[in-house]
Amino acid sequence: MIDVRDAVTRAHHEEWARVVASLTRRFGDLDVAEEAAAEAFAAAVERWPADGVPPNPGAWLTMTANRKAIDRIRRESKRDDKQREAQILYDDDPPQPLGAIDDERLRLIFICCHPALAMETRVALTLRMVGGLTAAEIARAFLVQETAMGQRITRAKAKIKAARIPYRVPSAEDLPARVSGVLAVLYLVFNEGYLATGPGTDPVRHDLTTEAIRLTRLIRALLPDDGEVAGLLALMLLTEARRTARVSTTGELVTMDEQDRGSWDTALIAEGHQLVRERLAAGVAPGRYQILAAINAVHTSARDARDTDWSQVVALYNQLAHLDPSPIVTLNRAVAVAELDGPAVALATIDRLADKLDGYHAYHATRAVLLRRLGRSGDSRAAYDRAIELAGNTAEIAYLTRRRDQLG
Amino acid sequence: MQYLVSVIDDKSNSGTAEEMLAIDAFNARVQADGHWVFAGGLASPSTATVIDNRDGQALFTDGPFVETKEYMAGFWVFEAPDLDVALKIAAEGSKACNRRVEVRPFL
Numbered sequence: 357m358i359d360v361r362d363a364v365t366r367a368h369h370e371e372w373a374r375v376v377a378s379l380t381r382r383f384g385d386l387d388v389a390e391e392a393a394a395e396a397f398a399a400a401v402e403r404w405p406a407d408g409v410p411p412n413p414g415a416w417l418t419m420t421a422n423r424k425a426i427d428r429i430r431r432e433s434k435r436d437d438k439q440r441e442a443q444i445l446y447d448d449d450p451p452q453p454l455g456a457i458d459d460e461r462l463r464l465i466f467i468c469c470h471p472a473l474a475m476e477t478r479v480a481l482t483l484r485m486v487g488g489l490t491a492a493e494i495a496r497a498f499l500v501q502e503t504a505m506g507q508r509i510t511r512a513k514a515k516i517k518a519a520r521i522p523y524r525v526p527s528a529e530d531l532p533a534r535v536s537g538v539l540a541v542l543y544l545v546f547n548e549g550y551l552a553t554g555p556g557t558d559p560v561r562h563d564l565t566t567e568a569i570r571l572t573r574l575i576r577a578l579l580p581d582d583g584e585v586a587g588l589l590a591l592m593l594l595t596e597a598r599r600t601a602r603v604s605t606t607g608e609l610v611t612m613d614e615q616d617r618g619s620w621d622t623a624l625i626a627e628g629h630q631l632v633r634e635r636l637a638a639g640v641a642p643g644r645y646q647i648l649a650a651i652n653a654v655h656t657s658a659r660d661a662r663d664t665d666w667s668q669v670v671a672l673y674n675q676l677a678h679l680d681p682s683p684i685v686t687l688n689r690a691v692a693v694a695e696l697d698g699p700a701v702a703l704a705t706i707d708r709l710a711d712k713l714d715g716y717h718a719y720h721a722t723r724a725v726l727l728r729r730l731g732r733s734g735d736s737r738a739a740y741d742r743a744i745e746l747a748g749n750t751a752e753i754a755y756l757t758r759r760r761d762q763l764g
Numbered sequence: 765m766q767y768l769v770s771v772i773d774d775k776s777n778s779g780t781a782e783e784m785l786a787i788d789a790f791n792a793r794v795q796a797d798g799h800w801v802f803a804g805g806l807a808s809p810s811t812a813t814v815i816d817n818r819d820g821q822a823l824f825t826d827g828p829f830v831e832t833k834e835y836m837a838g839f840w841v842f843e844a845p846d847l848d849v850a851l852k853i854a855a856e857g858s859k860a861c862n863r864r865v866e867v868r869p870f871l
Contacts, residue, residue: 472847519869520765522846530848 360405367413368397372488375417377460379425380523386467386485386513388425396421461486462578463525465571469538470521477512478541484509487545487567531579538575539588539645542568546592550599551749559603559751565596583635587646590631594652597624602751609755613661625656647676666695683712687719699729717746721756733763766801766841766870767850771863773837779805783862790860794842799853805838837863841870 375396379389396417410416468481483489495505515521526534549564572589579585601615632653635646642650651672658664673689687706694702703726706719713719724739740760747753779787794800809828816823828835840857844850850867858865 470847472851518871519767519847519850519867520845522848526848 360409363409363413364397364400364404367400367417368488371414371417372397373461373464373486374414375421376485376488377464378418379421380464380467381460382422383425383429384523386516388428389421390485392421392425392428393417395424399424459525459578461574463523465538465575466525466534467516467521467523469534469541470516471534471537472519472521473512473515475537475540475544477508478537479544480505480509481512482541482571483545483564483567486571487564489563525578535575535579535582535585539572539584542572542575543588543591543645545571546595550595551752559607559609559749560599562599565592565599568592569596583638583640584643584645586631586635587643587649590628590635590649591645591652593624593631594628594649594656597621597628597656607751607754608758609749609751611755612655617659617661620656628656629653642675644676644679647672647679651676664695666692670696683709684716684718687713687716687722691722694726694729699726702726703730715746717743717748717752719743720746721752724756724759728759728763736760737763765845765850766843767847767854768868768870769840769842769850769854769857770836770866770868771838771840771857771861772834772866773863774834779861783860786860786862790857793856794840794853799842799844799849801841801843803838803840806836809835 372393375393376386376389379392380386383389383392399420400413400417404410465482465486468485469478473481480494483494484491491506491509492502494509495502525531546565546568549561549566549568552559552561552564569589569592572585572592576582576585576589597620598612598615600621601617601619602610604610628649632646632649635642635649651669654665654668654672669692670689673685673692677685677689686709690702690705693705703723706713706723706726709719720739720743724736724743727733727736727739737760740756740763744753744756744760747756791800791803812828814825814827814829816825838861840854842850842853844853847867847869850869854865854867
């Protein structure tokens with residue numbers, strides 16, 4: 357019985373996007389595809405305990421979803437649309453080979469990440485259609501009302517249908533521009549999983565980080581020569597490798613210098629390092645994700661936090677600041693500068709960012725640490741207070757609160 | 765599938781001779797590629813008249829129905845198989861007329 361439940365959960369994880377993608381191709385309608393897929397999984401929950409798990413769950417789900425979709429279209433079209441119905445019912449496409457099905461999932465990602473949709477809508481739609489998350493789960497991840505999230509997804513689907521956003525991987529010339537939007541979405545999904553916000557959520561949402569990695573792998577399989585795709589995958593793997601060390605048993609954030617490095621996932625680190633080396637060997641100027649991956653490679657190469665090659669980290673941040681001179685990059689660079697040149701130099705740099713980053717919890721948390729190291733306890737306490745007020749992650753709030761209370 | 769591409773402008777009669785030439789060349793290309801349906805320029809919003817005859821007593825009001833800094837200065841109607849094609853043509857149109865444009869599908 358437990359095994360059957362596991363099988364349904366696993367099938368949902370592995371097959372949801374394939375089922376939705378295959379139905380979207382056949383019926384050309386995201387709503388029909390999604391509802392039929394949901395009905396097929398509901399049928400699996402009902403039938404598999406009695407009938408046993410089918411030998412090929414994906415094929416069973418796709419076939420069941422196809423029948424459900426046809427039933428729905430028959431009910432809804434009645435006699436108005438006989439021709440369309442006939443066309444759908446006699447669609448005799450041969451079964452798709454596995455590679456082509458993967459390609460269909462990619463097509464689905466590219467619909468969800470179309471540049472004609474707002475960035476936040478792209479993230480929500482990707483999680484819904486490709487990740488199979490409910491509107492409630494997505495709403496919780498992004499701290500909005502479920503109804504608002506439901507409406508956003510509904511509006512996006514309506515736009516895709518009415519404006520006829522095509523169901524295809526964009527042509528070669530459009531691909532680089534479109535891929536960067538897809539990567540941005542996947543990075544947002546990953547970050548939301550890694551530093552989940554909201555009082556009622558787990559501090560780390562493994563489901564979101566896993567899904568982001570899985571989708572990035574999918575894109576990498578189709579675009580193996582794209583440096584930024586490789587860079588983002590490496591960045592995610594090297595970050596994910598530290599996941600279990602990052603939150604203590606009492607639910608408190610553990611900063612990298614205090615993490616038990618023995619509990620880092622060596623297989624993920626090895627794979628991430630391999631990707632970073634591969635990009636270095638390519639000899640092409642790296643983009644943002646490749647540089648971030650390289651920074652993470654430096655951190656994960658050190659056996660002990662004290663062995664970290666900070667000059668290398670600062671050099672990489674300099675390179676990143678050249679591409680992206682944003683205040684957040686300057687802030688992150690300052691953390692490394694503090695290790696190399698001392699807290700006073702770093703503090704002088706970030707104090708200049710006050711106007712731009714006043715609403716960002718990490719800015720105040722970083723200031724708090726630098727002020728503490730400079731012995732300015734009162735100022736440090738005020739910075740911790742502000743950081744705690746702005747932070748949304750429960751583990752981080754617990755950590756910041758303890759550190760503040762330790763101040764003399 | 766048809767798409768309306770509105771040209772967004774914020775001043776009247778602002779098209780330069782150079783822009784007109786670019787628009788003509790663009791229109792010729794669109795016609796040759798088979799995407800052309802219709803296009804037209806519009807006189808300034810100050811020439812508009814709003815009519816309300818919902819109760820059978822036609823009321824004429826001088827001026828546009830909404831006061832905005834930006835308005836629709838002209839439009840194209842393109843035939844395109846999907847939004848990606850429409851966006852590509854509209855992007856070239858924006859370049860030709862040197863204005864922002866808005867793309868909306870017909871129902």
